[in-house]
Amino acid sequence: MTPVDPVASVAPPRSTPIPGWMILLIAVTALALSTAALAVSLVGMSSLRFSGMMSGPGMMGGSQPGGSQPGETGFVAGTSAAPRVVQVTAGPGLAFYPSTIPVVRGETVTFLVTTMGPSTHEFMVGPADAVAADAAGTAEVSDIGMMQTKALTTTFDGPGPYAFACHVPGHYEAGMRGAIAVLPA
Ligand SMILES: [Cu+2]
Numbered sequence: 054m055t056p057v058d059p060v061a062s063v064a065p066p067r068s069t070p071i072p073g074w075m076i077l078l079i080a081v082t083a084l085a086l087s088t089a090a091l092a093v094s095l096v097g098m099s100s101l102r103f104s105g106m107m108s109g110p111g112m113m114g115g116s117q118p119g120g121s122q123p124g125e126t127g128f129v130a131g132t133s134a135a136p137r138v139v140q141v142t143a144g145p146g147l148a149f150y151p152s153t154i155p156v157v158r159g160e161t162v163t164f165l166v167t168t169m170g171p172s173t174h175e176f177m178v179g180p181a182d183a184v185a186a187d188a189a190g191t192a193e194v195s196d197i198g199m200m201q202t203k204a205l206t207t208t209f210d211g212p213g214p215y216a217f218a219c220h221v222p223g224h225y226e227a228g229m230r231g232a233i234a235v236l237p238a
Contacts, residue, residue, distance in 0.1 A: 123155045123236045130238070136163040136206050143197060143219065144170035147227040154217070155234045156209050164217075166194060167202040174219045178207050178233065181216035187225075209235055 121128040131137030139162050142150040156162055166176040177184050177193035184191060194203040209215055215233035218225050 123157045130157045130160040131162050133161045136161040138163050141166045143168045143174035147224050147229040149231045152231040158235050158238045159210050161208040163206040168197045168199050173198045178217040181214045184216040184218045187220045
């Protein structure tokens with residue numbers, strides 16, 4: 054009797070493989086869920102504290118931990134001892150979300166940059182001219198692969214203007230960049 058491979062015997066016929074886009078869709082959905090879980094765990098305390106107040110998501114920055122952007126009720130500026138966490142999504146496509154991030158002059162921010170989609174990205178942040186020129190010494194994290202998150206902490210204590218960008222070849226030129234809007238303290 055010919056041995057039967059138990060896996061092959063239950064696998065779908067070769068004519069109907071699971072399409073690649075479905076695998077990607079499942080992966081992206083899983084990432085979104087895990088990112089949401091991380092956000093919830095990060096802001097559990099502040100969410101409870103503000104749960105009885107009108108604190109909708111910021112219009113400029115999308116949904117950030119705590120729902121508080123500079124200028125909103127309950128906003129707490131980041132410090133070197135306790136940086137404010139700002140989540141940034143790299144992709145899908147050659148773009149960052151959000152594309153404009155408000156900060157208060159002098160505050161320290163930890164960016165959590167997560168790649169969505171199959172490309173690998175970088176996240177550089179600093180003075181706009183240095184970021185545009187991909188200048189050596191400008192703060193950055195690189196090689197952020199699909200579903201990876203990397204952290205970068207920066208203090209915005211200079212004159213500005215500030216910007217952020219991805220300098221993987223072709224990405225900056227395609228528009229993978231954004232602005233840091235520095236508001237008065
Ligand atoms: Cu990129």
